[in-house]
Amino acid sequence: MSGILTRLKDKLASYRVPGYRTKFDYKWTMVVDLDRCNGCEACVVACYAENNLPVVGKRDCDISRRFSWIRIERYVEGTYPDVKVKFIPIMCQHCDAAPCEIGCPVYATYHNQDGLNVQVYNRCVGTFTCATYCTYDVRRFNWFTYKWDAPLEQQLNPDVTVREMGVMEKCTFCIQRIRVAKDTAKDEGRKVQEGDMKTACEQSCPTDAITFGDLNDPHSKVSKLAKSPRRYRLLEELDTDPSVIYLKRVMEDRKGSGHGTSHG
Amino acid sequence: MDNISYNEINDDVVRTMTKTTWKYWALLIFCASMAGVLWFGAWAYQIYAGQGVTGLNTPTFWGIYLANFVFWIGISHSGTLLSAILFITATPWRRSIYRSAEAITFFSVLTAAVFIFVHMGRPWNFYWTMPYFTTRELWVNFTSPIMFDVFAISTYMTSSVIFLYFGSIPDLAAVRDKVTGWRKPVYTYLSLGWRGTDAEWHWLSKSYTFFAVFIIPLAVSVHSIVSWDFALSTVPGLNKTIFAPYFVVGAIFSGTAAIVTLMACYRKAMKVEKYITLMHFDKLCMLLLVMSLLWSYINVVEVFSGWYANTSAENETLMYRMFMKPHAYMYWLMILTNSILPLLFIFKSLRRSIFICIIVSIGINVGMWIERYLIVATSLPRKFLPNMWHDYIPSLIEISMTIGSIFFFVMLFLIFVKLWPSISIYEVKEDIGIPMRKGFKRH
Amino acid sequence: MKRRDFLKFIGAGGIGTGLGILFGQAIKPPGSKLIPYLIPPEDVIPGLANWYASLCTQCSAGCGVLVKVMDGRAKKVEGNPLHPVSNGKLCVRGQSGVQTLYNPDRITGPMKRKGARGSNSFEPISWDEAIREVSGKLKELSSKGEAEKLYLLSSSLGGHLGMLADDFMAGFGSSNSIKYDLFDNRNLRYANKSTMGLDAIPHYDIENTQYLLSFGADFASTWLSPVALSRGYGEMRQGGHSARGKFVQVEPRLSLTAANADDWVPAKPGTEAILALAIAREIVESGHYKGSDVSAWKSLLAPFGRTYAAGVTDVDKGKIRTIAKEFMNARPSLAIGGESISGYSNGVSGLVAINILNHVAGNLGIEGGVQPNSSDLFAGRRADRVGPGIDALIKAANGSGIGLLLHYNNNPAFTTPGSAHAVEAIKNVPYIASFSSFMDETTALADIILPSHTSFEDWGDDFTDPAPGFQVATLMQPVVSPVFKTRSLGDTIIGLGKGVGGAAAAKMPEGTYAEHLKDSWSGLYTRNKAMNASELTFERFWRDTLAKGGWWKESKPKMSKLKVSARSAARHISKEPAKFEGDNSQYPLYLIPYAQAGHLDGRGANVPWLQELPDPITSVVWGSWVEINPKTASRLGVKMGDMVEIESPYGKILSPVFVYEGIRPDTVAVPIGQGHKLYGRYAENRGANPLEVLPPTVDSRTGAYALNSTRVRIVKTGRPGDLVKMDVSTDELGRNIVQTVPPGGAPHKDTSHH
Ligand SMILES: Nc1nc2c(c(=O)[nH]1)N[C@H]1C(S)=C(S)[C@@H](COP(=O)(O)OP(=O)(O)OC[C@H]3O[C@@H](n4cnc5c(=O)[nH]c(N)nc54)[C@H](O)[C@@H]3O)O[C@H]1N2
Ligand code: SF4
Ligand code: SF4
Ligand code: SF4
Ligand code: SF4
Ligand code: SF4
Numbered sequence A: 001m002s003g004i005l006t007r008l009k010d011k012l013a014s015y016r017v018p019g020y021r022t023k024f025d026y027k028w029t030m031v032v033d034l035d036r037c038n039g040c041e042a043c044v045v046a047c048y049a050e051n052n053l054p055v056v057g058k059r060d061c062d063i064s065r066r067f068s069w070i071r072i073e074r075y076v077e078g079t080y081p082d083v084k085v086k087f088i089p090i091m092c093q094h095c096d097a098a099p100c101e102i103g104c105p106v107y108a109t110y111h112n113q114d115g116l117n118v119q120v121y122n123r124c125v126g127t128f129t130c131a132t133y134c135t136y137d138v139r140r141f142n143w144f145t146y147k148w149d150a151p152l153e154q155q156l157n158p159d160v161t162v163r164e165m166g167v168m169e170k171c172t173f174c175i176q177r178i179r180v181a182k183d184t185a186k187d188e189g190r191k192v193q194e195g196d197m198k199t200a201c202e203q204s205c206p207t208d209a210i211t212f213g214d215l216n217d218p219h220s221k222v223s224k225l226a227k228s229p230r231r232y233r234l235l236e237e238l239d240t241d242p243s244v245i246y247l248k249r250v251m252e253d254r255k256g257s258g259h260g261t262s263h264g
Numbered sequence B: 001m002d003n004i005s006y007n008e009i010n011d012d013v014v015r016t017m018t019k020t021t022w023k024y025w026a027l028l029i030f031c032a033s034m035a036g037v038l039w040f041g042a043w044a045y046q047i048y049a050g051q052g053v054t055g056l057n058t059p060t061f062w063g064i065y066l067a068n069f070v071f072w073i074g075i076s077h078s079g080t081l082l083s084a085i086l087f088i089t090a091t092p093w094r095r096s097i098y099r100s101a102e103a104i105t106f107f108s109v110l111t112a113a114v115f116i117f118v119h120m121g122r123p124w125n126f127y128w129t130m131p132y133f134t135t136r137e138l139w140v141n142f143t144s145p146i147m148f149d150v151f152a153i154s155t156y157m158t159s160s161v162i163f164l165y166f167g168s169i170p171d172l173a174a175v176r177d178k179v180t181g182w183r184k185p186v187y188t189y190l191s192l193g194w195r196g197t198d199a200e201w202h203w204l205s206k207s208y209t210f211f212a213v214f215i216i217p218l219a220v221s222v223h224s225i226v227s228w229d230f231a232l233s234t235v236p237g238l239n240k241t242i243f244a245p246y247f248v249v250g251a252i253f254s255g256t257a258a259i260v261t262l263m264a265c266y267r268k269a270m271k272v273e274k275y276i277t278l279m280h281f282d283k284l285c286m287l288l289l290v291m292s293l294l295w296s297y298i299n300v301v302e303v304f305s306g307w308y309a310n311t312s313a314e315n316e317t318l319m320y321r322m323f324m325k326p327h328a329y330m331y332w333l334m335i336l337t338n339s340i341l342p343l344l345f346i347f348k349s350l351r352r353s354i355f356i357c358i359i360v361s362i363g364i365n366v367g368m369w370i371e372r373y374l375i376v377a378t379s380l381p382r383k384f385l386p387n388m389w390h391d392y393i394p395s396l397i398e399i400s401m402t403i404g405s406i407f408f409f410v411m412l413f414l415i416f417v418k419l420w421p422s423i424s425i426y427e428v429k430e431d432i433g434i435p436m437r438k439g440f441k442r443h
Numbered sequence C: 001m002k003r004r005d006f007l008k009f010i011g012a013g014g015i016g017t018g019l020g021i022l023f024g025q026a027i028k029p030p031g032s033k034l035i036p037y038l039i040p041p042e043d044v045i046p047g048l049a050n051w052y053a054s055l056c057t058q059c060s061a062g063c064g065v066l067v068k069v070m071d072g073r074a075k076k077v078e079g080n081p082l083h084p085v086s087n088g089k090l091c092v093r094g095q096s097g098v099q100t101l102y103n104p105d106r107i108t109g110p111m112k113r114k115g116a117r118g119s120n121s122f123e124p125i126s127w128d129e130a131i132r133e134v135s136g137k138l139k140e141l142s143s144k145g146e147a148e149k150l151y152l153l154s155s156s157l158g159g160h161l162g163m164l165a166d167d168f169m170a171g172f173g174s175s176n177s178i179k180y181d182l183f184d185n186r187n188l189r190y191a192n193k194s195t196m197g198l199d200a201i202p203h204y205d206i207e208n209t210q211y212l213l214s215f216g217a218d219f220a221s222t223w224l225s226p227v228a229l230s231r232g233y234g235e236m237r238q239g240g241h242s243a244r245g246k247f248v249q250v251e252p253r254l255s256l257t258a259a260n261a262d263d264w265v266p267a268k269p270g271t272e273a274i275l276a277l278a279i280a281r282e283i284v285e286s287g288h289y290k291g292s293d294v295s296a297w298k299s300l301l302a303p304f305g306r307t308y309a310a311g312v313t314d315v316d317k318g319k320i321r322t323i324a325k326e327f328m329n330a331r332p333s334l335a336i337g338g339e340s341i342s343g344y345s346n347g348v349s350g351l352v353a354i355n356i357l358n359h360v361a362g363n364l365g366i367e368g369g370v371q372p373n374s375s376d377l378f379a380g381r382r383a384d385r386v387g388p389g390i391d392a393l394i395k396a397a398n399g400s401g402i403g404l405l406l407h408y409n410n411n412p413a414f415t416t417p418g419s420a421h422a423v424e425a426i427k428n429v430p431y432i433a434s435f436s437s438f439m440d441e442t443t444a445l446a447d448i449i450l451p452s453h454t455s456f457e458d459w460g461d462d463f464t465d466p467a468p469g470f471q472v473a474t475l476m477q478p479v480v481s482p483v484f485k486t487r488s489l490g491d492t493i494i495g496l497g498k499g500v501g502g503a504a505a506a507k508m509p510e511g512t513y514a515e516h517l518k519d520s521w522s523g524l525y526t527r528n529k530a531m532n533a534s535e536l537t538f539e540r541f542w543r544d545t546l547a548k549g550g551w552w553k554e555s556k557p558k559m560s561k562l563k564v565s566a567r568s569a570a571r572h573i574s575k576e577p578a579k580f581e582g583d584n585s586q587y588p589l590y591l592i593p594y595a596q597a598g599h600l601d602g603r604g605a606n607v608p609w610l611q612e613l614p615d616p617i618t619s620v621v622w623g624s625w626v627e628i629n630p631k632t633a634s635r636l637g638v639k640m641g642d643m644v645e646i647e648s649p650y651g652k653i654l655s656p657v658f659v660y661e662g663i664r665p666d667t668v669a670v671p672i673g674q675g676h677k678l679y680g681r682y683a684e685n686r687g688a689n690p691l692e693v694l695p696p697t698v699d700s701r702t703g704a705y706a707l708n709s710t711r712v713r714i715v716k717t718g719r720p721g722d723l724v725k726m727d728v729s730t731d732e733l734g735r736n737i738v739q740t741v742p743p744g745g746a747p748h749k750d751t752s753h754h
Helices: A002-015 A042-051 A058-062 A099-103 A129-133 A175-187 A200-204 A221-225 B006-018 B022-049 B064-088 B098-118 B123-129 B145-178 B183-190 B198-231 B243-269 B278-309 B312-323 B328-346 B354-377 B396-419 B425-431 C017-024 C097-101 C127-143 C159-172 C186-196 C226-238 C272-285 C294-301 C306-313 C317-329 C347-361 C390-398 C422-427 C489-500 C502-507 C513-527 C529-533 C538-548 C566-570 C630-636
Strands: A028-033 A071-077 A084-090 A109-111 A117-119 A210-214 A244-247 C049-055 C064-070 C073-079 C111-113 C122-124 C150-154 C176-179 C211-215 C246-250 C263-265 C333-337 C404-408 C431-434 C460-463 C472-476 C550-552 C589-595 C626-628 C642-648 C651-659 C667-672 C711-720
Touching: A028 A221, A042 A071, A042 A200, A042 C073, A099 A109, A099 A129, A099 B145, A200 A210, A200 C073, A210 A221, A221 A244, B006 B145, B006 B396, B006 B425, B022 B396, B064 B098, B064 B145, B064 B198, B064 B243, B064 B354, B064 B396, B098 B123, B098 B145, B098 B243, B098 B396, B123 B145, B145 B183, B145 B198, B145 B425, B198 B243, B243 B278, B243 B354, B278 B312, B278 B328, B278 B354, B312 B328, B328 B354, C049 C460, C049 C472, C049 C538, C064 C097, C073 C097, C127 C404, C127 C431, C127 C489, C150 C159, C150 C390, C159 C176, C159 C460, C159 C489, C159 C502, C159 C513, C176 C390, C186 C347, C186 C566, C211 C272, C211 C317, C211 C347, C246 C317, C272 C294, C272 C306, C272 C317, C272 C333, C272 C347, C294 C566, C306 C317, C317 C333, C317 C347, C333 C347, C347 C566, C390 C422, C460 C513, C489 C502, C489 C513, C513 C529, C513 C538, C529 C538, C538 C550, C626 C630, C630 C651, C630 C711, C651 C711
Parallel strands: A028 A244, C150 C176, C150 C404, C211 C246, C211 C333, C246 C263, C404 C431, C589 C667, C626 C651
Antiparallel strands: A028 A210, A071 A084, A109 A117, C049 C064, C064 C073, C111 C122, C460 C472, C472 C550, C589 C711, C626 C667, C642 C651, C642 C711
């Protein structure tokens, strides 16, 4: 009996990598400098191109089914002529305590050994739970089988699958690029280093607002930027422990506005 | 009931099963075809075309299907709770109604379960949510409230079927002894060779009591668990500690109302007024009144705690739910039907008016459906990031499936009354010839 | 591993893929082969990506790109990290290059008109037939002695393609090359040339400036070289400077760029030049300007007193003084002028005023200011960028001065004011041959279409202008085999030249355009010392240059001094604000049509990604809108999404209302780009084109149409519009979503700067 129990215990332990959620092989992190970002949306199109995102058309846009994995949110403050518009790029925050992961009954979305919130399209049964639970509204659903008008399909990136109807998807931190970097590093018998890869949005961003890298590497740009006094994380009070770090926009208060954004 | 003979009961009940008018067939065919077209036709189209045929969107990924799921699970609490609680509290007036109530439980769980599949993006892979053994050791996620649902609902469904079946065995035997033709072997088989020996009665009573005790916490837990689908999220308007009792109270409330409605129709249609009397309505309406007060209280608590928390997210959700387009009118209709109309039952004469009973109980079910609907349809559209807010308007497909599910449910009940002794023969008999219990008035 | 290794830079010409594909399978029916190559070229390994360096042609900025090609198909465009304009980055349109290449609405092969002109009914013909027919028509024209009646209408043809076209036209005997794009910056070129003697667009060094004063230059989306300037912007804000640069934007609507400014100054439309001059006057009067001609400046600027300017421009006196102070004290500072100021009836004057401002503040020819690009490193001829305006062509067409029109890839039928009646004029032309790749409103008027390759299928080059302070030559190479039965425009021109015979044929090179390009570069290489200094042979140089994406100097040359003389400036400035058509009482609102990031002058409208890309400011997709201040909207009784008529003395369009705090109450703004009648399934019959209601006003000095030159009135229709916007609420509700710190509240940059 005790033999069975021990075996069971070992078995159960094997499902949990020690240090799960606290100690990752890599800790992929994205830093977005809101003082650099000018809201140009180049990152948005880059993500469409890299990740085979479908275009859904006007009618579906009208009921909020646009597919962009990264979006620029804009907030307008004040009235004419004292108006401020603020931009923030929002993609999956790869929360270390991800609400979406709790929700998924089939482990189609789970945390991998690199601290990424990954999505297994093949496993997803489309219960929407993850998207409902996601605090950042970054999840996108394949409402239909999306088509590319020929010959637009020739552009599709073969490194990324085309998702089928009924499954959930979202920003993956360009995991296909991470895989290439890891494979190459493995072939060369080393760890992935700073500069080995960029995410598509980071690659495209004209203002260099997005920086991606390994927080476990103390010399990486993200490690240094993450220590900025301007650092904050989105809706941090909800304790989702996001892997995306924002650097506050430097902005004069609007005249007479005593509320709104916090400073500090 | 004093002047009803044992034989008459047997005859009456078997009559409900064997004597079938064309009206019955017409109704059955109508319900079946409506369920077929409105629900399964629409569903087939949805499976073919994709979930896009709904009005669901980002961020309102849950809509009318989830509302229907919760609603039907709520209805299901009627039977088990009524039957089991009243059984262990030895409340005699349950006897003529509990069988139908248990059937309602089963059929509404079934209807609810279908909605789980309806709301899935890839329903053909539903079995991935079951912890079956695979060589890849792909297990399910036990921390997911959806997973809790899978276990809770399958347990509940199994238990309520067994509960229904166990309680019916003596009656199935009684039917066996009366019927002829193709029915004979069917009921012979179903009655499991029941002969009515002392030992058999003894074991039946034991196991029935066991199930009655077992099923009460189960029913409470099931709706608590269903509430956690919402409450365990972080979404303002869903993330509420009050949700479990709120859902259970609502479930009993709506379930009881459903029984009132159904009983009123059933006794008329099946001409069994002598078994289901005004006294039954009186009692049930009292229960409705109590539940209404409880529900109203919790509803106020929900609003209050949201308001008291005074976060922008909670406040916006409340404002949206109570005062803004497109759903505010539903909120106030719900308050009318769930909190105000049931107050009529303070008056005994109104509790004994079948007309008022039907009006109010249908009102309560409409109101309870709205409650479930509003929980999803007014919380998800107002999540944390205002840029992503988006209203949810159900599509025709969704509305069609919602209406179709009612026909489906009625259809199942219609089939049930022809196949099953829908009034407990042996328990009604217990009433006859037994000395009157204290305070138990007859009419 | 470095990114550089990860990206394989491959020169197609050197290794053979491009040439192999191009010449081996020059004309291959689409989709005829499931697997792109039966015997793949040696550098194609199934499943592995090759990256080819090339050129983005989605606008004239000339960003260098890398195209990821797998199994013979273009998959992704990225900025070429070595390229000094793109610096490895791209804008939304650059990213969409693959959707131009694989656009389902491309013209798939040569066609001849079947129905009435403009009815968009064509039948396919063969390339031989097409070339024969057009050469025949050309010969006919020249035999009638009407060679001057040949007109070439095209977008700006950079590099050797432009020179080839010039050769062809000269050989044929016509001087009528009309290069037209709505945003071809001809006013800016003119202003710079006439005041600074600079026949190019200089480098505006945003990166290193400490104070950027922009008059409506929307460089975050469309102005000049959005990628290069946005990069500069990011560096100015959080780069390695001692202080974070300040940024003030003057314009009547809060554009994407203004949204990033520290201060937005909504001066009254048409008065920005006066504001600039008033600031210049403050600077001169303060004694900051030390030039010897200070008295000339004083008297020139005397009329632009603070009080006068404040009255005209609707900008506070105190504000004018503050800006002037900050602008001269911040060293270096920089003033730039974009579409909103150059689009007035006196557009050149506004741009001159900005040059004056830079001059008196001492920003010319310094780092962080205005930097001239070094002289033409190619020591050879260059194709003229602009030339005569489109109004010349319209005039000629109306006067039957055009016998034959050759047309390529621009769309005046869409990008000129409706009141200019370009379509009617072009319809007068007896014979039109178009080389366009897409069936747009102008191409549909053609009698015959000889469709050209798109950039990823073709050879080419561009001598980028504006350049980043030094000359850049970018090479374009085919990265995939042609998707349809199209041809390189260079080859078509050579074919026609040879077909016509005579002087034109003599001027045409032997062989193909690809060979010609290489020969031309060989000539450049021989002439240019900087080019041939480091390399042994031309072949080697050519291969490396193709692989790298072009040729440029690695470091900035010494800057030559620039100045503006008071005398040259005097000719252009005036106390009068710009003129607007339409009586104030009838048409109470200024109309500002503006370029939007995704569509630019309308060319992006056929790209599904760009249609579905929310406008950065309004978040509207798949349509157009009119921005109205909430006060004005409530006065007019219209709300968000209502359909309204925008009516000027020249016509009216329909558009849904977008209520926007960031626009003056006396102004409305409509984005350019939608409202196509033709141009493929994604663009057609969608939204409205504000150019339809503009007057035919041109700046007589440049021939540029004035975009901001009419007033309009808004008329309610009572119908809901078809506005689809992705943001439901732009109210942050105190949720601390975009958090901010005041300047000085945190170190302006982070120690770890990259
Ligand atoms: N040299 C050689 N050639 C052969 C054979 C041979 O033995 N030797 N055998 C022949 C035979 S019998 C066969 S069946 C074929 C097989 O030929 P292929 O079908 O080409 O088989 P694989 O190379 O095993 O797998 C194809 C790709 O699928 C990917 N893949 C794995 N899992 C998934 C998934 O879940 N989703 C998606 N989208 N991709 C996935 C793999 O990474 C791999 O890149 O080859 C034939 N050709
Ligand atoms: S939609 Fe897919 S990923 Fe999300 S919870 Fe359901 S099964 Fe999991
Ligand atoms: S942002 Fe949303 S989808 Fe991404 S990890 Fe967090 S909860 Fe999950
Ligand atoms: S990291 Fe990759 S997947 Fe995520 S938003 Fe950026 S481009 Fe898209
Ligand atoms: S590309 Fe960069 S600057 Fe542009 S919106 Fe994205 S993050 Fe901001
Ligand atoms: S600015 Fe954009 S469109 Fe223009 S060349 Fe560069 S990437 Fe292409």
